[in-house]
Amino acid sequence: MLEKPVNEAPLADVTPPRLEIRNLHRSFEGRAVVDDVSLRVMPGQVTCLLGPSGCGKSTTLRMIAGVEMQDSGQIFVDGKLICDTVFRVPPERREIGLMFQDFALFPHLSVADNVAYGLKGSKADKRARVEELLVRVDLLRFIDGYPHQLSGGEQQRVALARALAPKPRIMLMDEPFSGLDNRLRDGIRDETLAILKEEDTAVLLVTHEPDEAMRMADEIALMRDGKIVQQGAPYNVYTRPIDRASVAFFSDANMLTATVEGALAMTPFGRFLAPGVPDGTAVDIVFRPQHLRIDFDRAGQGPVPTPVDGTPARAVVERARFMGNESLVEFRLDHDGSIMKATVPAVFLPAKGKAMWLTIRRDRCFVFPSEGGA
Template sequence: MSAYQRTSVGSLPLDEKLARPVLTLDHVHCRFGQHKAVSDVSLHINAGEVVCLLGPSGCGKTTLLRVAAGLQAPSEGSVFLGGDLVAAPGHVHRPPEQRNVGLAFQESALFPHLTILENVSFGLQALPKHERKSRAMHLLDRLGMAGLAKAYPHTLSGGQQQRVALARALAPAPRVMLLDEPFSSLDARLRDQIRDDTLHVLKEMGTATLLVTHDPEEAMFMADRIALMREGQVVQTGAPAELYCNPADPFVVNFFGRVNVCTGPVRNGSVLTPVGHLQAHGFPEGSEVTVMIRPEAVRVSALPDDGQNQEASHVVMSKLLGSSSLLHICAHGAEGQEMHLHARVPGVFLPPEGQPVSLSLDMSKVFMFRQ
């Protein structure tokens, strides 16, 4: 056995098969000429776990998925499937067909001359005919497509084609499912339904899954863990709640939705903002701090519009967004501070323009970073 094959996967030696992650990316780099598409990324996925690579366009997430699939060789680092080393420069590079991975992309790429059932059965040639049909029909049924088994791809809608593509990728029971923006071309309501069905099937089958998406809401819905990427590197990895509630830097805060931002110096242990003095524990006295306030952190209470509250903060605009209301507020603070603030409150709350309001904050949704 080579030294490479004796290398541990994370903290687990390779002979501990039951504890081993299904997919491990170990210090992976990927360069194209002088451009570093991926830089020193380490990631693992366990059986039954859905991990999302999340980030803006061009951050390297699709390149990383292609490295996992065997479609792209890493420039440095290694890829393990279970305990098997499948990619390492100068040592080995197994192609996709030797990795037992399922692939699904934004375009369904179904075989136009085959029926839906034949498309899903395509990768099951090693099974007896009755088993091929039974397995394919089970997956089609789980994804709501059993009634169209005899149809051809050109007769289906885009959403139906995507369901079939997912069933075809899952049919051979791959060790790892690799999904690259598979729902992005679908309209909102259909996208919600298909990704919900897909998540249930993945969990039912116990498949380790790596999903690429640029949509933070999709990542939070689908993922057990999220790896948020920027410029080829992973900025933060963790459960969706961890990234949302304990962001590592301002990029993480901003990526999960619009925020209210203000800055100020730390004086006597606090920062003065248009919403009041905020405690700045752990920041040096006199340091400049960026304060990031999620819209849902802003609590709004209407004040009597009796002429006595002319200096109070007031509503500029109210918009109903369905299950919540978005308020544009002109916030007036001490020392003449003023700020245009967004507040998101549950339910229907639509105070009129000019309505005086008092403001307070849920500090669990307020984040501070030193400039």
């Protein structure tokens, strides 16, 4: 009997992505709506396609679902090709569930019949699956009711049960929570995610709301002009933005413009390091309002400069508003009259015209080539 060589490594047990799209492209009237998009979603993972309206998110979902054909690119489920420009598995055989903003429940069918609509098998088996799902979404008491008798949140849960009924391997969700009242939205989202993860379903969620993506996603794919410009865990996408627009998409952003000389950019807040940037290059220094530190004016003097916070800059209050969880204060810099926004996690409402000093944590700033320059 032959023995296994001692230096032979065991074969790796590599699980393929539940969903993988490679280099998808779709144009309308010569304009690229989806431009070379690639993405992988593992079983039980929630990935958010996040971006402004018109950036290609929904078109990407429709191509995966099979209701829109790509111009080029490939789509795989569990490592098997389901669609390219030659081969195409019909939408009904892709084992992909769909949820949209419009719940699209059939008004003339009962809750039970709505949930059972896509099921196959005996009447008893279908009834058992319907009851199982309605128990999970806490709607069994409405099994013989009709959609018009339900609230918006209840209709959304019926739509979820209907989408889950055939046990799809992938769930595509196109802003399904945007029509719900704000008070219901968080609870419904959390319940929906818990059920999908229990089913080990790969979820691709489209949204234009950064807060929703941060709350729901294991991974965010940030889209702009038909391309995925950045992808990763929510923390990484938020704290390591690829450009100024990525910072601004997640929150308000302050910006300073400066010119680099000797790898340093001079600003009212002191010098910022710009290693590797050629002299004469214009850069944008971007930072979020929560990272602007406020200090009081002491007879025309501010705090002592430090390596961490840099040089203080004097400003006067333009406006202050209490936002519920925080206060938003707008300042006008003495240096050039530009407006800086600061948020404070408390009630802080200084009077208009009050002089104060501002500093910025250096490790909370992002330096990018100026959008107006090279």
